[in-house]
Amino acid sequence: MTVKIELPDNTKYDINIESLKQIKLDTKVVVVTNPTISALHLDYVMQHIQAKEVSVVTVPDGEEYKNMETIDMILTHCFEKRLDRKSVLIAFGGGVIGDMTGFAASMYQRGIDFMQIPTTLLSQVDASVGGKTGVNNKFGKNLIGAFHQPIEVNIDPYFLSTLPKREFAAGVAEIVKMAVTFNKDFFEWLEQNDLNSEENIKTAIAKSVETKAWVVSQDEKEKGIRAALNYGHTFGHVIENETKYSTYLHGEAVGIGMVMANELAVKVGMMSAQEAQRIKTLLEKYDIPTDYEIKDVEDFYEHFFLDKKSMDNKIKFILPKHIGDCEITDAIEKERVMDVLKGFAH
Amino acid sequence: MTVKIELPDNTKYDINIESLKQIKLDTKVVVVTNPTISALHLDYVMQHIQAKEVSVVTVPDGEEYKNMETIDMILTHCFEKRLDRKSVLIAFGGGVIGDMTGFAASMYQRGIDFMQIPTTLLSQVDASVGGKTGVNNKFGKNLIGAFHQPIEVNIDPYFLSTLPKREFAAGVAEIVKMAVTFNKDFFEWLEQNDLNSEENIKTAIAKSVETKAWVVSQDEKEKGIRAALNYGHTFGHVIENETKYSTYLHGEAVGIGMVMANELAVKVGMMSAQEAQRIKTLLEKYDIPTDYEIKDVEDFYEHFFLDKKSMDNKIKFILPKHIGDCEITDAIEKERVMDVLKGFAH
Structure with a gap:
């Protein structure tokens, strides 16, 4: 196709x-x-x-x-x-x-x-x-x-x-990201269908590509909604940076990043804990990592500012309101973010 | 303005x-x-x-x-x-x-x-x-x-x-280039007016910028007529390369390059010797160099192929038919080009 x-x-x-x-x-x-x-x-x-x-x-x-x-x-x-x-x-x-x-x-x-x-x-x-x-x-x-x-x-x-199984799972993480940010029906289809079947993975690739293509055609230079595709990336990039790109595959870091973003969304009252759990369950089904040990929460927070989406001394978070509907916001208080980070500092 | x-x-x-x-x-x-x-x-x-x-x-x-x-x-x-x-x-x-x-x-x-x-x-x-x-x-x-x-x-x-006098002259070379390639009236104006007057140089800058702006707006990515702005550059780049960018200013190399291109245009019967002379006279009026000693004509010829406009094993020359009207051609026989180059191998 x-x-x-x-x-x-x-x-x-x-x-x-x-x-x-x-x-x-x-x-x-x-x-x-x-x-x-x-x-x-x-x-x-x-x-x-x-x-x-x-x-x-x-x-x-x-x-x-x-x-x-x-x-x-x-x-x-x-x-x-x-x-x-x-x-x-x-x-x-x-x-x-x-x-x-x-x-x-x-x-x-x-x-x-x-x-x-x-x-x-x-x-x-x-x-x-x-x-x-x-x-x-x-x-x-x-x-x-x-x-x-x-x-x-x-x-x-x-x-x-x-493709090694871990890399396959990292790809699934991006598919899940696409569904959570823009397509509730696709997310539900993912909950019901196993991507290890060849027919299903083709369908999932096509649906992901179509979703991303639609977003990009709306916003080629990322001045608006395209930024929502960075869901999971604000946290994910810091994780990749801290671990010097050697511990996690990109998709894995994004997987953890989505879980962190979801916890923040729940913490600020944007998304229900139940929806956050559904996303986590789907990620876990494919053995995508959902946990990460933060050693120094202040240091982790500082790292956000080196990310190019947040150099203006504001951190831009992409947080789900519901599955299939995200909000881009730079108005989250540091305290709320620190609460979430502390939860990962076991 | x-x-x-x-x-x-x-x-x-x-x-x-x-x-x-x-x-x-x-x-x-x-x-x-x-x-x-x-x-x-x-x-x-x-x-x-x-x-x-x-x-x-x-x-x-x-x-x-x-x-x-x-x-x-x-x-x-x-x-x-x-x-x-x-x-x-x-x-x-x-x-x-x-x-x-x-x-x-x-x-x-x-x-x-x-x-x-x-x-x-x-x-x-x-x-x-x-x-x-x-x-x-x-x-x-x-x-x-x-x-x-x-x-x-x-x-x-x-x-x-x-600005040092030599650099001023190098700029005048590009002004002359713009006139020869696209604007006969402007060329005649240049023959009649001294660019050392402040009022005249402003006018010349504006006319050059307008001409180039018109060309670029027609052809932003240089797929067509914009290539004509490289008049003098095919030869000029080789001269700059041979002299390791240390002997001539860019505009000076283009000045010599235009004289070479003109001689080629005359040699293949495209432009009259008289028009070529008018261009040379205008360049000399501002002490723009018009001569260059080629040490090895075969080597000089080979250097054309390293220029990005001619990597397809064809050399693209921009040759004036008349003042104000150029032709872009890759159909010039090597022999004709060598004749011109030999004329510079004193």
Whole structure:
């Protein structure tokens, strides 16, 4: 099946959720990937690409390499292959590969096209939609980047067959996030259906992509409702930062972050404790972590201010009012937040 | 006077050609400048900026520092000052400062606003219009960058009072370029009027900016006629590259490049020798260099292929048919080009 994306600035592209079709490009192509995914599936993908010239650049695997040095490595490869302004980069891997490939494409000769072939559940449902690209630096996550839309996204569920169980669960966390923020019916469907079935995961990917596509088309540059997609991220980013991106997968940190956000929402009287519990139960069903030990609550709180969504000395929280309906607010008192944090300082 | 820019994607901004007015911004502001311009005019500019918080980052002066390291320096300053998504960068200096400030603004938190206060004639007539930002790398000039439009450009002719004569002439070269490529009447006006008069230079800046603004509004992403603005640049970039950006100012290299392009245009029967001479005479009137000694013509030719406009194994030349009317062509035989190059291998 295909989800059609259309943005306010007239950018249009397709997200195909199906077995990979033949990709035909009358240009030079560079496939950006990492050693892990390359070992498993590069042959399969290469058989599906026809282009003037195809080369592969393999970058180190992991969030800790999502930085300007790796961007430089990708760009150097492109210059050595003499890519021109019509050339196309193909991101073949998870969210880190997608974010870096898109950012490199955005700046090579002031912008060339790129295509996504996301291989993790997380990147299939989340990172491949919306055009957010970028890298981390010592100040935090995704602080440097560009908005750059792909020309096409090809989501082949086949890649999930080799995905570690933990990474699958991390992807489910983002699916749950999408449902809680925008779609009550989808949430109820998730409570009733097991995503370990192939048919169900396809449906869930499509529903997530459609939901995100709708949000992004309303708000490409994140000036309004798109910020709600950061539900779970305000807390999640601090957790990732504190644990130096090495303990939790992004989706896992977001999972914990959603539980923290829910507790805050309950604490300020926004959401019922019962709804918060339903969300937690769904996360636990997929063994998504929901607990985290905060060592220093003051330090944790201070870390919020390094997040780019809250540099204006205000912290922006995305809190559910109900399942399927969120509020973006920067008017939460520090005391209420500290109450929640203290609950995690076992 | 004010030139109003309106781009196809609805971006709008003003270019003010007049004494600097009070700049009022209800945000944090970072002024990016270099030691040379800072020593001369920073106090003057700071007196004209009112904002929530203003800080200054001074980066090394010169084309050789137009690289990712300097971008990193600017970004680090912005992170340390905790700029948020509403903050504004102000480029205060010549084209190098403008290109780097714009590029840094394009990627800080995936894009924040920036304003231009260009201080050299070259950046006033050329670099401050069009949204091209970027840096050089070991493969060539401006090969990494972004299209990012300023929110406002303030051209204060006062800064020209301290501009070295050579830099003034380099700016005139770009003015001549604008006239030859698009505006015959303007060229004739230039033949008849001395740009050393303050009134005339204002008029020339306004005419250049208007011409470029019209071209850019037709073709923001340089898919068509905007490429004609690279007249003189195909040769000029090679000259800059061969001389490691240390012998000629950019405008000077473009001056020589225009003479080379004209000789090629004459050689292939496109332009009359008489019109080529008129252009050369105008350049010489301002002591703009028109000659260059090519040491190795084969090597010079090879260098064309490292230019980003010609990576597809074809060299794109912008050649005048008449003054005020150019043609973009990639169908010039190597032999004809070599004939011209040999003429410069004294």
